[in-house]
Amino acid sequence: MSEKNLDGYQALGWIINRSESGLFLAVADELIQREIVEVYRHGRIGIYDCRQNPGGYSFQTLKQWIDAQSDIDTFFVINFHLAIQNEEDIRRLNFSRDMLAGLEKNLIFFTTAYGDDSLATGAYDFYSFIKIRVIFEEHAVEEKRREEIQTLDIEEEWRTQTGLQGEPRQQLTKAYALVQQAKKESDTAKYQESLRLLWKAAKIYEEILGSEHLETASVYYEMAEGYVNMDQYGQASEQCGRALDIRKKVLGENHPMIAACYDLQALIYERQGRYREAEELSSRAVSMCVELLGAEHPKTVLSCHNLAVIYEKQGKYEEAERLYRQVLAVTEKVLGKQNSDVAVTYNSLAIIYLRQKKYGQAEGLLEKTLAIQKEVLPEYHPHIADTYNNLAFLYEHQNKEAEAEEMYRKAITIYKVVCVGGSWKAAAAYYNLACLYEKQGRYEEAERFYREASSIYENLFGENHPETVSAYMALAELYEKQNKFTQAEALYRKARPVLSRILGEEETEK
Numbered sequence: 001m002s003e004k005n006l007d008g009y010q011a012l013g014w015i016i017n018r019s020e021s022g023l024f025l026a027v028a029d030e031l032i033q034r035e036i037v038e039v040y041r042h043g044r045i046g047i048y049d050c051r052q053n054p055g056g057y058s059f060q061t062l063k064q065w066i067d068a069q070s071d072i073d074t075f076f077v078i079n080f081h082l083a084i085q086n087e088e089d090i091r092r093l094n095f096s097r098d099m100l101a102g103l104e105k106n107l108i109f110f111t112t113a114y115g116d117d118s119l120a121t122g123a124y125d126f127y128s129f130i131k132i133r134v135i136f137e138e139h140a141v142e143e144k145r146r147e148e149i150q151t152l153d154i155e156e157e158w159r160t161q162t163g164l165q166g167e168p169r170q171q172l173t174k175a176y177a178l179v180q181q182a183k184k185e186s187d188t189a190k191y192q193e194s195l196r197l198l199w200k201a202a203k204i205y206e207e208i209l210g211s212e213h214l215e216t217a218s219v220y221y222e223m224a225e226g227y228v229n230m231d232q233y234g235q236a237s238e239q240c241g242r243a244l245d246i247r248k249k250v251l252g253e254n255h256p257m258i259a260a261c262y263d264l265q266a267l268i269y270e271r272q273g274r275y276r277e278a279e280e281l282s283s284r285a286v287s288m289c290v291e292l293l294g295a296e297h298p299k300t301v302l303s304c305h306n307l308a309v310i311y312e313k314q315g316k317y318e319e320a321e322r323l324y325r326q327v328l329a330v331t332e333k334v335l336g337k338q339n340s341d342v343a344v345t346y347n348s349l350a351i352i353y354l355r356q357k358k359y360g361q362a363e364g365l366l367e368k369t370l371a372i373q374k375e376v377l378p379e380y381h382p383h384i385a386d387t388y389n390n391l392a393f394l395y396e397h398q399n400k401e402a403e404a405e406e407m408y409r410k411a412i413t414i415y416k417v418v419c420v421g422g423s424w425k426a427a428a429a430y431y432n433l434a435c436l437y438e439k440q441g442r443y444e445e446a447e448r449f450y451r452e453a454s455s456i457y458e459n460l461f462g463e464n465h466p467e468t469v470s471a472y473m474a475l476a477e478l479y480e481k482q483n484k485f486t487q488a489e490a491l492y493r494k495a496r497p498v499l500s501r502i503l504g505e506e507e508t509e510k
Helices: 004-018 030-040 059-067 087-095 097-102 113-122 143-150 154-160 167-187 191-208 214-229 233-251 256-271 275-293 298-313 317-335 340-355 359-376 382-397 401-418 424-439 443-461 466-481 485-503 505-509
Strands: 022-027 045-049 074-078 106-111 130-135
Touching (some): 004 022, 004 030, 004 130, 004 317, 022 097, 045 059, 059 097, 087 113, 106 113, 167 214, 191 214, 214 256, 256 298, 275 298, 298 317, 317 340, 340 359, 340 382, 359 382, 401 424
Parallel strands (some): 045 074
16 A cells, blocks of 8 residues: 555544544545445444445435434545436535535545546536545555455446346345444444354355455454454464465465454464464564555554554563554544544553553553543443453552452453353453452452353363463462362362473472
C-alpha cells in the first residue's frame, strides 16, 4: 500500500474526532473498504453496507437507519456505488442533498473510483456539498495477482467471471450477510453464535467458489479469530493455517493478508505460552506491515500492539512500554479516543505499570479504559471484565481489599456469562481472588477458587502448561497451611516435571 493511504486514515480520524457534521466522500476499492471497516468497527461508528441492503438509493431508508442510532455522530455508508446504478438513483440523491446535510451527522460515503466518476458527472448537486474527498490507493501487488484479488468483489465476479445467476448468486449474497452478522455477534462476545454463522458461510463459499478462493480463506481467518476468543487454540491454528495456505498461493509471500495470518498465529502461540515462537512470528508480521503499509497504518499499529503483549509476557517491560506508547499515539489520532481498540491499549499500558508497581499511573489508565468500554461495549463484554480484573489487582496492592474483592467478583460474573466452558482470563480472575482470600485467612473460599482456576487451566492448556502448574503450586501451598499434606503432595508431584524443565532438577529439589 502506498504511504498516501496513511493520509487517508488520518483524514478519517480528523472527521471522527473534530468534525461536528457534514457530507464526506471516500474513494477506495472494495478491498480497501473492507479493510477500513475492520479498522473502525470497534468504535462509535455506524456502518451501513449497501451490499447488505440491495436496491437503489433511498434517503428515507438511510434516515430511518441513522435515526435508530441517535447516540452515534459518524456513519460510514460503504459500497455506495452499488446504490447508485441509474439516472433515477442519481436524481434522488441530488434531490436529498439538503436533507442529508440536515441530519447534522458526519456521513462518509465510500465508493469505488468508477462510482466516484459517476457521482462527479451526474450527482453534481450532491457532489457540491462534499466537504472533504479522501482518496485511498489500491494495495500494490503484481498485476497477475490483481485479478485474483478482484474476486473479493463478489458483485464483479457474478457479472464478469463466473456468470452466476439465480440460486448461486442468492447463496453468495446469503454467505456475505452471514459473515457480516457473525462479526456483529463477535463484537458483542457471542462467540459460539458467530462461529456457527461462519461455518454456514464457509460451506456456501466452498460449494460455489471453491476451497482455494480468497473469499473462503477470509472466512477461515474469521473462524480462527473466533476460536481464539473461545480459547480453542488447536482449532484456531488449523483454520489460520488453511487461510494462510490459500493466501500464499494467490497473493505470494509478501502481502498484508499474509502478515495478518502471521500475527494471528503469533497470538495463538502467546496464549499457549510459546513466547519465543510468538515473538519471532510477530516480529516478522510487524516488519512486513511496516514495509507494505507504512509505520502508522492501523494494521501495522495492531501488529505492534500484539508484539508488545508478547514482550510484556516475557518481562521485557521497556520494549513493551515503548511499543504501547507508539500504538497509543497513532490510534488516538486515527481512530479517535472513544474506541475500544484505544481502550485496549490503555489497558495494556496499565498492565505494564502494574508489573512495575507504578500504581498511580496504572490507576489513571484503567479508569480511562473503563469509561470508554462502558460507553462503546455491551455491559457483559470480556474486555470490561479484563479491566475489572486489573483494577482489582491494583486495589489489592493498594490495600483496598474490599474494593478489590468487588472488582474480582464483577469480572467473574461477566466471564461466567460470555465465556462458556471457562477462559484463561476467567481462570486468572479466580486465581487472583483466591490469593486475596488466602491472604485474609479465608482458606475455604480460597481453596474453592484455586480449584476453579486449576480446572479451567487444565481443560484449556493441559497439566504441563506454566499457568496450570502455578495454580497447582498455589493450591498445594494452601493445603499445607491447612495440614492437608496428602493433597498437597499429590499436586507437588503433578507440578514437579514441569518445574524441573523450567528451573532445572537441582532447583526443584530445594
